[in-house]
Amino acid sequence: xxxxxxxxxxxxxxxxxxxxxxxxxxxxxxxxxxxxxxxxxxxxxxxxxxxxxxxxxxxxxxxxxxxxxxxxxxxxxxxxxxxxxxxxxxxxxxxxxxxxxxxxxxxxxxxxxxxxxxxxxxxxxxxxxxxxxxxxxxxxxxxxxxxxxxxxxxxxxxxxxxxxxxxxxxxxxxxxxxxxxxxxxxxxxxxxxxxxxxxxxxxxxxxxxxxxxxxxxxxxxxxxxxxxxxxxxxxxxxxxxxxxxxxxxxxxxxxxxxxxxxxxxxxxxxxxxxxxxxxxxxxxxxxxxxxxxxxxxxxxxxxxxxxxxxxxxxxxxxxxxxxxxxxxxxx
Amino acid sequence: xxxxxxxxxxxxxxxxxxxxxxxxxxxxxxxxxxxxxxxxxxxxxxxxxxxxxxxxxxxxxxxxxxxxxxxxxxxxxxxxxxxxxxxxxxxxxxxxxxxxxxxxxxxxxxxxxxxxxxxxxxxxxxxxxxxxxxxxxxxxxxxxxxxxxxxxxxxxxxxxxxxxxxxxxxxxxxxxxxxxxxxxxxxxxxxxxxxxxxxxxxxxxxxxxxxxxxxxxxxxxxxxxxxxxxxxxxxxxxxxxxxxxxxxxxxxxxxxxxxxxxxxxxxxxxxxxxxxxxxxxxxxxxxxxxxxxxxxxxxxxxxxxxxxxxxxxxxxxxxxxxxxxxxxxxx
DNA sequence: CTGAAAGCGCTTACAG
DNA sequence: CTGAAAGCGCTTACAG
Numbered sequence: 041x042x043x044x045x046x047x048x049x050x051x052x053x054x055x056x057x058x059x060x061x062x063x064x065x066x067x068x069x070x071x072x073x074x075x076x077x078x079x080x081x082x083x084x085x086x087x088x089x090x091x092x093x094x095x096x097x098x099x100x101x102x103x104x105x106x107x108x109x110x111x112x113x114x115x116x117x118x119x120x121x122x123x124x125x126x127x128x129x130x131x132x133x134x135x136x137x138x139x140x141x142x143x144x145x146x147x148x149x150x151x152x153x154x155x156x157x158x159x160x161x162x163x164x165x166x167x168x169x170x171x172x173x174x175x176x177x178x179x180x181x182x183x184x185x186x187x188x189x190x191x192x193x194x195x196x197x198x199x200x201x202x203x204x205x206x207x208x209x210x211x212x213x214x215x216x217x218x219x220x221x222x223x224x225x226x227x228x229x230x231x232x233x234x235x236x237x238x239x240x241x242x243x244x245x246x247x248x249x250x251x252x253x254x255x256x257x258x259x260x261x262x263x264x265x266x267x268x269x270x271x272x273x274x275x276x277x278x279x280x281x282x283x284x285x286x287x288x289x290x291x292x293x294x295x296x297x298x299x300x301x302x303x304x305x306x307x308x309x310x311x312x313x314x315x316x317x318x319x320x321x322x323x324x325x326x327x328x329x330x331x332x333x334x335x336x337x338x339x340x341x342x343x344x345x346x347x348x349x350x351x352x353x354x355x356x357x358x359x360x361x362x363x364x365x366x367x368x369x370x371x
Numbered sequence: 372x373x374x375x376x377x378x379x380x381x382x383x384x385x386x387x388x389x390x391x392x393x394x395x396x397x398x399x400x401x402x403x404x405x406x407x408x409x410x411x412x413x414x415x416x417x418x419x420x421x422x423x424x425x426x427x428x429x430x431x432x433x434x435x436x437x438x439x440x441x442x443x444x445x446x447x448x449x450x451x452x453x454x455x456x457x458x459x460x461x462x463x464x465x466x467x468x469x470x471x472x473x474x475x476x477x478x479x480x481x482x483x484x485x486x487x488x489x490x491x492x493x494x495x496x497x498x499x500x501x502x503x504x505x506x507x508x509x510x511x512x513x514x515x516x517x518x519x520x521x522x523x524x525x526x527x528x529x530x531x532x533x534x535x536x537x538x539x540x541x542x543x544x545x546x547x548x549x550x551x552x553x554x555x556x557x558x559x560x561x562x563x564x565x566x567x568x569x570x571x572x573x574x575x576x577x578x579x580x581x582x583x584x585x586x587x588x589x590x591x592x593x594x595x596x597x598x599x600x601x602x603x604x605x606x607x608x609x610x611x612x613x614x615x616x617x618x619x620x621x622x623x624x625x626x627x628x629x630x631x632x633x634x635x636x637x638x639x640x641x642x643x644x645x646x647x648x649x650x651x652x653x654x655x656x657x658x659x660x661x662x663x664x665x666x667x668x669x670x671x672x673x674x675x676x677x678x679x680x681x682x683x684x685x686x687x688x689x690x691x692x693x694x695x696x697x698x699x700x701x702x
Numbered sequence: 703c704t705g706a707a708a709g710c711g712c713t714t715a716c717a718g
Numbered sequence: 719c720t721g722a723a724a725g726c727g728c729t730t731a732c733a734g
Binding site: 085086087089 | 710711712714
């Protein structure tokens with residue numbers, strides 16, 4: 041490029057980046073030559089020089105325990121990924137998806153991003169430890185429950201949402217609310233459970249809850265119903281709050297199959313709406329956590345960290361939107 | 372790192388990469404020091420040296436015309452993205468998603484990948500031209516219809532699928548089959564349409580088809596029904612093949628709303644199943660294009676190109692699986 | 703068996 | 719206003 045324009049690399053760099061001082065005409069000529077020969081500075085060389093590639097990493101931790109990388113019907117994380125990509129683009133960054141860069145056999149490039157967004161980290165998550173040790177900026181979406189105040193974190197407000205939904209179920213006629221959570225040890229599962237137990241203690245209800253592995257997906261329906269309505273079904277619930285939309289679908293479907301009417305005998309609600317909750321029959325009441333907004337805020341926060349600006353922590357997730365549907369509306 | 376181990380960078384490089392010759396004990400010691408201080412070679416420096424970052428790019432072209440980056444209910448591309456990420460990982464690469472790296476204002480890093488998978492390129496797609504000009508290896512998933520034999524391409528077999536589905540509709544009782552495609556000028560839309568027109572000519576049916584912008588999503592239902600059943604509805608169809616699952620949902624829903632029974636009066640089928648086709652009522656017959664397998668094969672092909680191996684072209688997509696559902700089964 | 707040197711393509715402090 | 723030099727952290731051909 042420098043040769044093509046008949047100047048030094050220094051001058052090319054100055055002209056194209058508007059740094060030093062370059063005579064107007066020289067800059068003009070350099071730009072023209074660049075356009076003509078289709079010159080694009082190497083992102084890699086620039087990255088080496090600036091120790092910044094213009095690359096962000098998105099680490100969706102729950103994928104680590106799910107059976108496939110993007111399981112069917114988990115649109116929450118897909119909406120996260122799409123919005124994160126777009127937001128990154130808008131700020132001049134590319135975005136790559138990696139699962140766990142600390143795993144053996146992971147490409148070195150998995151750790152080459154300028155910063156990371158880590159969704160739903162586990163308790164004492166080794167990925168966060170690694171990023172911290174490498175001094176790579178990152179934002180946790182949902183706290184590491186063992187180290188709540190150590191990292192820049194978006195509070196996803198699972199506890200508030202649990203209370204809000206339980207109260208909705210009660211106002212819809214529930215007298216005994218059960219809870220279904222996943223088994224990953226993250227803030228989403230554990231804060232929801234704790235909020236539920238608190239609520240039970242407060243209103244004097246005997247807690248009834250079960251943790252089912254995320255990878256079970258809709259199969260959680262059968263498992264939960266066996267637990268709630270099998271054998272000694274004396275204390276059977278008349279409402280269930282499931283964190284995952286797929287669990288809620290599974291429960292609604294399994295309940296109907298067993299002759300338990302939804303919503304007349306059992307109210308069902310989901311903490312994070314999946315697409316099928318809108319289209320199945322009956323449709324299922326769910327929160328829309330606004331994953332697009334979550335991803336946007338998290339990406340913008342990590343970019344600020346990368347660029348040396350301050351980020352308040354914890355900062356809040358957008359408000360969850362409660363979509364009322366057939367599964368909690370008795371007529 | 373070299374200092375910490377008391378050897379030269381050369382020896383570190385040799386030891387850690389198993390290249391040159393290093394005394395057993397020296398290598399051992401270097402590995403131990405590396406583990407102790409948590410040394411990881413810089414992917415960027417290595418990338419500059421090898422002109423290879425270990426990074427792949429996934430360019431999903433239809434996003435360019437859709438209204439949001441990842442529209443709700445388009446699980447096809449999400450399954451592509453997930454599987455592509457996973458496959459890349461398994462081969463020692465990371466994967467980033469970009470929309471159009473040739474757009475102004477795109478981060479330079481958007482062109483820093485070692486190779487790209489470009490799904491559903493447009494006719495004379497400028498992205499393919501750019502990659503070719505920059506001599507960056509890439510694989511097209513679906514042909515650039517203006518340049519079918521110029522690039523390494525996966526043939527997605529849209530024409531065969533169209534014929535197969537139309538014949539299924541006929542065997543399910545259709546006497547007049549209409550077609551709904553999108554407006555993007557890509558092989559998926561145009562090859563399907565051509566196959567349909569050929570089929571019409573062959574059996575002597577008067578063609579009845581409409582192209583509706585992809586971004587309309589389910590709203591395509593109303594639009595298509597206005598066209599097929601509005602005003603001069605003399606030649607109304609009794610079956611519709613829609614390429615997109617969302618279009619099929621929209622049509623089935625809109626038909627029922629207008630008092631047209633599905634499947635009794637109108638058979639509906641989709642060329643690429645969306646999740647809601649399985650959960651809505653009636654469920655909609657659709658192809659599962661096996662996007663996971665498509666992505667896996669495409670990623671493996673581009674890796675072979677990057678590593679200098681030959682790739683046959685065109686190579687074939689996996690067989691589309693036909694899922695028969697209520698929308699094409701009269702009882 | 704080990705290391706000094708050159709170079710990947712940029713940017714930046716500095717000299718002219 | 720422009721350019722020569724150094725250096726970002728690696729790898730590789732080559733010398734010892």
